[in-house]
Amino acid sequence: MLGQVLSRLAVFALVLVGSNPVASAAGRIDEGVADFLDMNCIGCHDSGSHEGDLDLETLVMELDDPDNFHFWERVFDRVREGEMPPDETLDDDEVSPFLASLHDTLKTADSTRIAAQGRVPARRLTRAQYARNVSGLLAIDMPFDDLLPADSLSDGFDTVSKGQQISAHTMSAYLNAADAALDAAFERSNRESTPDAVRFDWKKLRRDERRTNRMAEGRPEHQDIVSWSTRQNFYGKLTATTVPAAGRYRIRLSVQAVHPPSNGRVWCSVQTGVISGKASTMYWVGSFEATTQEREYEFEAWIRDGHMLRVFPNDRGLRQVPVKMLSKPAGTVEPLGFPGVAIKWIEMQQIFPDRAETRRALFGDLQIRRLSTDDTLATEDEATQLGLGELFEVVSKNPEGDLQGLVHSFAQRAFRRPVTRQELGAYLNFARKRYQSSGSMAEALRAAYRTILCSPRFLYFEESPDRLDEYALASRLSHFLWGVGPDEQLLQLAGAGRLSDPGVLRRQTDRLLNDERSSTFVKEFADQWLMLYEIDSTTPDSQLYPEYDDVLHHTLKQETHAFVKELVQRDLPARNIIDSDFTFLNSRLARHYGIEWPGGIGLRRVELGSSSRRGGIITHASVLKVTANGTTTSPIVRGVWMLERIMGQHVPPPPANVSAVEPDIRGATSIREQLEKHKDLDSCAACHVKMDPPGFALENYDVIGGWRDHYRAVGDTSRKKWSNGVPVDASHQFVTGESFRDVEGMKEILGKHPEQIARSLAMHLTAYSTGAAPTFADREKLDGIVAATKSSDYGVRSIIQELIQSPIFQNK
Incomplete structure (x- = not known):
């Protein structure tokens, strides 16, 4: 028996070490890793039993393969958290060497990849960022949502590069969007007046x-x-x-x-x-x-x-x-x-935007001359094709010099950095040829601008491996906090090589956060972090929830946006995400929550009493709605949301052969009864012990975020739309053994670990701002960000500041 074990161990160790060039470059894997897996894991995860669809006997360690790397990362995490091996407590002197060896191997491999390629693959502007940048370049105001395809989400955000694909269809859409924007700009530049009210x-x-x-x-x-x-x-x-x-x-x-x-x-x-x-x-x-x-x-x-x-x-x-x-x-x-x-x-x-600004954006200081219908410079048909509206021409005494100056200026603003003569050549030659064939300065400029707006230098962030240059840092900072390219002050600091100075960068971060334009960051980050983009995905059942209306619907996100803005502006502790003594209400939402309205008009900050069932983002009706369908709630859905969005823990997808739980809207059984049967499956139990507790803690909130003591059930008569079903039981206990009776008990438990909430927030801010979720090599840097904010009680603004100061943000 011993000989079989040793033989098996030797083969396994060879598989782990011999087939992996990345691991070899980092040094041989300690035999303790193979020993630990053989003694504690292969018994359940071999070629024969194959539990959890995992076969460790044939698994190799090819860490240059992202899927393989993430698998080993998960092995590390599950052993570190004590989830594996199940039903067994291992001695620390047995686990620690395994974790230390595997940690060093994974960190070395990930650090090697980052040094060669950067953390973030090629990343482009999102649809919203494209719209703001184009509108700013041309000094126009128009919607782009119908012109460009919606962005895909990856790791929860549309800013993450691995979810951003460019196809022929997408590129065609960008060309059409550029044409529509230029049409609007040229038409506006020729408009003499603004209609009266x-x-x-x-x-x-x-x-x-x-x-x-x-x-x-x-x-x-x-x-x-x-x-x-x-x-x-x-x-x-x-x-x-x-x-x-x-x-x-x-x-x-x-x-x-x-x-x-x-x-x-x-x-x-x-x-x-x-x-x-x-x-x-x-x-x-x-x-x-x-x-x-x-x-x-x-x-x-x-x-x-x-x-x-x-x-x-x-x-x-x-x-x-x-x-x-x-x-x-x-x-x-x-x-x-x-x-x-x-x-x-x-x-x-x-x-309309100011016509003078639009003219300056297009033509600089050049004058516009209206053309008569018999003018030979352009026909009405040509003017229509150009989107010029009425006939006009840009007057230039030095066409070559003016073309070069205007195209150069536009390219620098579009590319968010200085542009070399060599880089400018292709765009300028395009403009020259159009001018030679048409004789129209306006047409030549339009052709060059169109090419620039579809250039990868405009659509993509220009970032090289290792430390970002000053202009790339300015662009990353401004797109993070304003959702648009850097303003003149940031560009001047970048040009002087001063932006990366820690003190200057802190002051600029504060300046951007204090500006009203930071509301773009608040809304877009909150919508994706908390999944508020799903607010319109379901319509509450009018029979079960007849009180839900459009006014309430559109107020829900307003509360959360205002709340997140308050956390940022006042540097309030991240634990307010879990529990707080205030929120933002109008009289309609106050009535929905059963909170006495203090008076006044519109959305305002309202202090919450100690007996309030609100407090913290997790009790906002916005997030309670997006984590439910229009009829029922599910502790599974809300539990996964809590773990991934608030507590910073990844939940793998359920096994393919496990059917979903179908809640009983007739009110005969509770969701708890159904889940007890569901989670008895071995393949489900490991995840349910983590996600069920926070999910059940929120069960007193219905699908529209209202408080309930009983589930609503379909009414028995035509005169009664709904009736009280079975009572709600929100009690549960965490895997640590800490138990609670309701949401307040859960808040108290989570509130003991504010650093966990702060770390989760920092993780999401990292993914949103840099274009890539934190990797294994980022973990210690992330811990450093959180530790640096302890003195501010893990203030949200402080977390943003420390993230921007970190190598995670300042490197590709």
Whole structure:
């Protein structure tokens, strides 16, 4: 028996060492690694038993293969965490040599890869970053979402390079987007004036009494119109507000509540659309609180050609006017006391960027001359093809010099660094040839700009292995915190070689975070870190959750964005992610949470009492909704979300042969009862002991983030939409043996380890900001980032600062 073991050990050691050039370069693997695996692991994971689809007898250590490396990394982690071998406690003097040897091997291999290739493979601008950069370069304002394909997520973020693919279809989309942006810029540069604001009084807004057509009725005695609370589809449309052209509009309106409920508020929505059954898609503009006092509200929105406004009460808690009654003569509804919103007037104005800025972005100091129809420089057809609108030409007394200067300036702004004469040559030659063939300076510039906007130097971050140069650092910093290329101050510091100075870099980080443009970082990072991009993926069942409405829906993310911004701006401890004594509410969300509204209008910071069931991002209705479907909650889904997004622990996907748990919406059994049977499978138990506890702790929150003591079940009668099902049991215990009764108990346990929450946040910030998730070689650097913020009680802003100061951020 001993001879068989030794023979097996020798073969296994040869397999581990002999076939791996990366490992050999790092030094021979200590025989203790093979000894440990043979004694403790191969019994269950050999070619015969093959438990967990793992065969250690035939496994090789080829660490230059990413999949193979990540497997060995997982072996290291599971042994270190005591998960393997299961049901057995090993002596520290047996485990420590194995972990030390494998750690050194993995770290050396990963460090070798990083030194040769960098942490981050080639990374390009995201769709949102592309849109902001192009808009800034051309001084325009236009949406790009319909022009470019959505970005894929990798490691939770669209900024991570390994999920960014460029296909022929994608490249074609970038060409089309560049053309559309240049069309808008050249058209704007030739526009002489901005349309005046148009005001619609009540007479223009009221419905035609001969054809009600879902429009609000007029009140001549008050000189306003009233939109009533009702379930009628498309009710509240305002035909008079139909826009003549697509663009960004400023919308102002004066409103007042009619017959408000006891809280004195009628929550209303503003939407746009064609607003007919043939084109039912509606686009959200915003919401407002109509009160007994007349108030003015202002919104900005991109409105599509031919779309109009819709303004109506949109609060499921209000009494609803029966649909049939809406067609009755004006004045019929009001005496019955139904709530509504009175609209005094609406004012709309199309907003354009400053024409002078657009001209400077395109033509510098050159003047524009209008052309007559008989001018031979360009025909109307040629002008149309160029997107020039009315005929005009750029006046230049030195075409060669002006072309070179303007193309050079545009390229430097686009590439976010100085451009050499050699690099500029191809773009400049393209412009020269177009000028020679057309005789048009405008056409030549447009051709060069189009080529630059589709260049890899613009689309991709230019980063070389090892330490980032000053300009690459400036670009990484600005795209991290502003989502756009560096401004003039960053570029000047980079040009002087000063940005990488630790003190300068700290001050610039603070400057960028203090600027309003950092709200882009807050929203885009929070949406991806917390999966808030899934907020529209499910619609709560109207039978089980009749109180859910659009106003509440669009408020959910506002709370979380404001909360994350507060953590960053005030450098609040990362433990606030788990629990806090404040949040951000408006009166609608406060009612949803059962929190007494302190008064005021709009979203505001609200202090939470000790008995509050809120506090911390994990109890925000936004994240509770995205971790549920429209009907039921699952401790598995929420548990995985907690582990990966908040606690920094990776959860592998379930085995392919394990079916999903189907919750019982009839209320006969609880999810706990069903999971007890599910996790009895050996292939499931190892993960369930980790993800079930935090998942069950959140079970008192339903699919829309409301508090519940019982699960909702489908009603037994047509008059009752839902009824109380079985009671909620949120108790559980962690694998460490620490038990809790409810979410407050879980918060208390997690709160004892603030460094764990801080480290998880630092991991996600690393992936988002650099374009690659932390690797094995980054682990000690990540620990250093967290340790450096202990004095600030692991402040969120401090974590951002220390990340930016670290080699993880400052190296490719």
